[in-house]
Amino acid sequence: MDTMSQILKLLEKNDYIEINEFRMDVEELELTLMPTLQKVVQKVAEKQLDAKKELENNLAFKYPVNEYPGKVNEVLLGGKNRNTVKLGGQNSLYRFEEPQPNAPVVTFDVFDIPMKGLPRPIKENFEEVMDSPGEWARKAVKEFGADMITLHLIGTDPKVKDKSLKDASKDLEEVLQAVKVPLVIGGSGNPQKDPLVLEMAAEVADGERCLLASANLDLDYQKIARAAVKHNHAVLSWAISDINMQKVLNKALIKEGLTPNDIVMDPTTCALGYGIEFSIDVMTRTRLAALKGEEILQMPMSSGTTNAWGSREAWMKKDEWGPTKYRGPIWEVVTGLTMMLCGVDIFMMLHPLSVKTLKEIGSTLTKEYKSKESQDISEWISKF
Amino acid sequence: MKATAMDIYKLLPKTNCGKCGDASCMAFATKLSQKEAELSLCTQLTGLEFEKLSKVLAPAVREITIGVGEKAVKIGGDEVLYRYELTYYNPTAIAVDLSDDMDDCAFEEKLNAIETLEFERTGETLTLNAIALRNKSKDAEKFKKASEKLKNSKLPIILCSFDTKAIDESLEILGSKRPLIYAATEKNIDEMSKIALKHNCPLALFVPNNLEKMKELSRKLRNAGVKDIVLDPGTYIGESIGDTMDNFIMIRRLAVEVNDEDFRYPIMAVPAVCWMNPEENEVLTKMKEATTAAALINRYADVMIVHGIDIWELMPILTLRQSLYTDPRKPQSVESKLYEFGTVDENSPVIMSTNFALTYYTVAGDLKSGKVNCYLLVLDTNGKAVDVAVAGGQFNGKAAAKLIKESRIENIVKHRKLIIPGLAASLSGEIEDESGWEVIVGTRDSSEIPAFLAKIW
Numbered sequence: 001m002d003t004m005s006q007i008l009k010l011l012e013k014n015d016y017i018e019i020n021e022f023r024m025d026v027e028e029l030e031l032t033l034m035p036t037l038q039k040v041v042q043k044v045a046e047k048q049l050d051a052k053k054e055l056e057n058n059l060a061f062k063y064p065v066n067e068y069p070g071k072v073n074e075v076l077l078g079g080k081n082r083n084t085v086k087l088g089g090q091n092s093l094y095r096f097e098e099p100q101p102n103a104p105v106v107t108f109d110v111f112d113i114p115m116k117g118l119p120r121p122i123k124e125n126f127e128e129v130m131d132s133p134g135e136w137a138r139k140a141v142k143e144f145g146a147d148m149i150t151l152h153l154i155g156t157d158p159k160v161k162d163k164s165l166k167d168a169s170k171d172l173e174e175v176l177q178a179v180k181v182p183l184v185i186g187g188s189g190n191p192q193k194d195p196l197v198l199e200m201a202a203e204v205a206d207g208e209r210c211l212l213a214s215a216n217l218d219l220d221y222q223k224i225a226r227a228a229v230k231h232n233h234a235v236l237s238w239a240i241s242d243i244n245m246q247k248v249l250n251k252a253l254i255k256e257g258l259t260p261n262d263i264v265m266d267p268t269t270c271a272l273g274y275g276i277e278f279s280i281d282v283m284t285r286t287r288l289a290a291l292k293g294e295e296i297l298q299m300p301m302s303s304g305t306t307n308a309w310g311s312r313e314a315w316m317k318k319d320e321w322g323p324t325k326y327r328g329p330i331w332e333v334v335t336g337l338t339m340m341l342c343g344v345d346i347f348m349m350l351h352p353l354s355v356k357t358l359k360e361i362g363s364t365l366t367k368e369y370k371s372k373e374s375q376d377i378s379e380w381i382s383k384f
Numbered sequence: 385m386k387a388t389a390m391d392i393y394k395l396l397p398k399t400n401c402g403k404c405g406d407a408s409c410m411a412f413a414t415k416l417s418q419k420e421a422e423l424s425l426c427t428q429l430t431g432l433e434f435e436k437l438s439k440v441l442a443p444a445v446r447e448i449t450i451g452v453g454e455k456a457v458k459i460g461g462d463e464v465l466y467r468y469e470l471t472y473y474n475p476t477a478i479a480v481d482l483s484d485d486m487d488d489c490a491f492e493e494k495l496n497a498i499e500t501l502e503f504e505r506t507g508e509t510l511t512l513n514a515i516a517l518r519n520k521s522k523d524a525e526k527f528k529k530a531s532e533k534l535k536n537s538k539l540p541i542i543l544c545s546f547d548t549k550a551i552d553e554s555l556e557i558l559g560s561k562r563p564l565i566y567a568a569t570e571k572n573i574d575e576m577s578k579i580a581l582k583h584n585c586p587l588a589l590f591v592p593n594n595l596e597k598m599k600e601l602s603r604k605l606r607n608a609g610v611k612d613i614v615l616d617p618g619t620y621i622g623e624s625i626g627d628t629m630d631n632f633i634m635i636r637r638l639a640v641e642v643n644d645e646d647f648r649y650p651i652m653a654v655p656a657v658c659w660m661n662p663e664e665n666e667v668l669t670k671m672k673e674a675t676t677a678a679a680l681i682n683r684y685a686d687v688m689i690v691h692g693i694d695i696w697e698l699m700p701i702l703t704l705r706q707s708l709y710t711d712p713r714k715p716q717s718v719e720s721k722l723y724e725f726g727t728v729d730e731n732s733p734v735i736m737s738t739n740f741a742l743t744y745y746t747v748a749g750d751l752k753s754g755k756v757n758c759y760l761l762v763l764d765t766n767g768k769a770v771d772v773a774v775a776g777g778q779f780n781g782k783a784a785a786k787l788i789k790e791s792r793i794e795n796i797v798k799h800r801k802l803i804i805p806g807l808a809a810s811l812s813g814e815i816e817d818e819s820g821w822e823v824i825v826g827t828r829d830s831s832e833i834p835a836f837l838a839k840i841w
């Protein structure tokens with residue numbers, strides 16, 4: 001590169017340069033510096049234009065909308081004899097970027113045994129139907145607008161009632177008959193028995209596309225996955241607040257023949273005040289990874305929001321904390337709502353009031369920004 | 385984007401003079417990048433250099449102080465959109481309102497309730513942070529009288545009125561307490577910014593549901609010389625709660641990702657607007673208010689005003705705030721060792737639990753309130769709760785036996801009986817085999833321990 005080109009190169013990056021001990025032939029100066037000067041002048045003018053543009057850009061409001069290379073899979077539940085529900089499908093983080101295609105779904109917990117130990121605010125709503133899972137499910141749908149029902153077959157646990165597969169299948173039949181909504185079918189949490197129970201359930205509900213809950217790395221998940229493939233169900237992939245464990249499990253399930261559209265993830269919901277921050281972090285990171293294009297994490301997410309009722313603030317009788325009748329539902333809805341804001345698509349819940357509140361807010365996610373007329377709050381200071 | 389230690393070092397004098405208390409400029413730069421030191425400690429910077437470095441160090445969201453003295457509250461200061469990236473800095477300041485038309489008695493009562501409300505979680509006392517005085521009467525005189533009643537209040541104050549005369553007169557009384565002025569609007573902005581500058585107080589800017597206009601007016605305030613600005617884009621509820629969240633998210637994203645100078649300020653939420661259109665009963669309105677508050681604490685509210693003062697309504701809000709603002713890099717655990725409760729002797733019961741902070745403080749609270757005399761062996765489960773540690777294998781026979789040996793509890797008590805949590809029942813055989821102690825399965829919840837011990841010990 002000759003000296004002049006070097007100077008030009010420098011001028012590209014800077015408005016001016018200082019040259020020490022400069023010496024040059026006069027003829028050359030006229031001939032060669034003229035185009036250089038022109039270039040400099042042009043450059044400065046361009047820069048000024050850029051600065052002006054930048055200033056204008058700064059003055060105008062621009063929506064901070066991002067683009068995402070990835071998309072969350074859409075998982076379909078129900079069909080055959082039931083209504084259908086769709087989960088997931090987002091390809092943006094927020095609705096001002098693009099409204100979500102599907103509103104969050106709430107599935108009501110129903111148990112195969114009378115749950116005398118449930119906290120009072122829940123029992124009050126379901127006490128008279130607790131002896132029959134079918135009646136219980138019907139009430140949740142008819143009176144409280146459940147989108148789905150989760151049947152927990154906890155009576156099958158050898159330590160609970162050790163119900164036989166045949167008895168459990170009767171409970172399932174009863175619920176299948178009682179409601180038209182799609183089902184989540186849950187085991188008891190016993191790692192030996194759950195694969196057998198869920199395999200039975202898959203067969204009994206053949207073709208109804210239920211969500212089998214759940215597969216995890218501590219039990220024979222292959223059995224559950226194969227039963228789901230054979231009878232056309234989806235599977236809940238449950239990892240304990242660990243993204244890597246979630247990836248391993250998702251991969252393992254796909255290896256057994258499930259497609260990415262047959263899997264819903266449960267990254268574990270820690271209740272409000274009991275580690276909710278861990279769930280916030282793991283769900284946020286999972287959803288961001290999905291939108292950034294990490295395929296193995298592009299499944300919709302589920303939250304066991306009912307965990308909130310395990311918090312002592314939700315159930316413990318303590319006069320200085322006020323009535324549990326109010327505390328319980330608030331604890332559940334704040335837990336669910338927080339998870340919803342992290343991207344969760346389906347919620348397992350128990351209390352009618354928390355469900356109503358969550359669904360109200362959830363339905364706004366499918367709306368467009370400012371598509372609803374909002375009330376006038378300009379004078380709020382003097383209005384209550 | 386947050387400045388690295390290297391970015392900062394480049395702008396320091398690099399003399400290693402040590403006057404800041406650190407041996408080298410690099411060490412000082414590292415502290416500055418982690419917000420562990422103040423730039424003013426460096427005595428060698430010229431005015432211009434200082435200014436340049438201050439700009440580099442400024443967080444994405446400006447940090448603003450409301451109030452003076454011990455109870456002054458800082459808001460803003462955030463650098464990130466997601467807490468796992470760094471932690472959120474100053475916890476949302478929560479204010480409860482008082483209106484200027486309340487009679488003296490009701491005013492005193494609510495003021496007292498705001499100042500004394502507290503409850504304890506994991507060793508931390510959770511309280512409210514500020515009082516919002518509302519000019520409900522729209523009468524400047526009444527507002528001034530109510531301001532008098534706050535002269536001796538300890539908590540920081542938010543003065544809420546759109547009437548510049550009311551604000552100015554109230555500031556004659558409360559100005560030295562550095563209250564947050566709420567609010568400048570399109571109509572009063574010129575006058576309000578003058579008042580804020582005159583009394584050197586932070587100023588909120590209220591522009592309902594119009595970020596375009598908010599940008600314009602925020603710029604106007606900046607140009608007028610107002611530095612401490614708080615942005616309120618309006619809190620809408622019901623079918624418009626989505627708009628509220630969108631506005632909050634966009635403002636924070638513009639601050640952190642776009643670096644838009646007009647939005648680099650703390651955000652204010654007013655869940656109290658739920659009371660403009662109350663639900664069919666008060667309980668439902670309070671639930672709606674708590675839900676709205678929870679949604680907006682999750683989505684970047686730095687300061688908020690609520691109306692309800694019931695503990696059951698405020699508990700979830702304060703708990704959520706505490707959870708969100710913990711440092712994700714620090715484990716939530718206590719030291720694993722032997723603890724004593726009440727007066728103990730060689731016959732006192734020995735209970736075992738885990739070192740998850742929440743578990744420990746819950747158990748400790750129950751033992752204290754139940755006036756139990758006992759030893760508590762706290763096992764190192766990497767800060768995991770009992771059920772998680774049992775499932776995850778950190779709570780096991782060998783670990784329990786090791787803790788019994790190392791704590792020397794065998795030299796302290798005569799008996800060999802260990803009470804374990806009900807949730808760890810499945811480990812009883814394993815612990816007996818490893819330790820040689822007799823294991824008693826205790827209660828599932830520690831609140832039942834006092835009654836349980838009274839029965840079996």
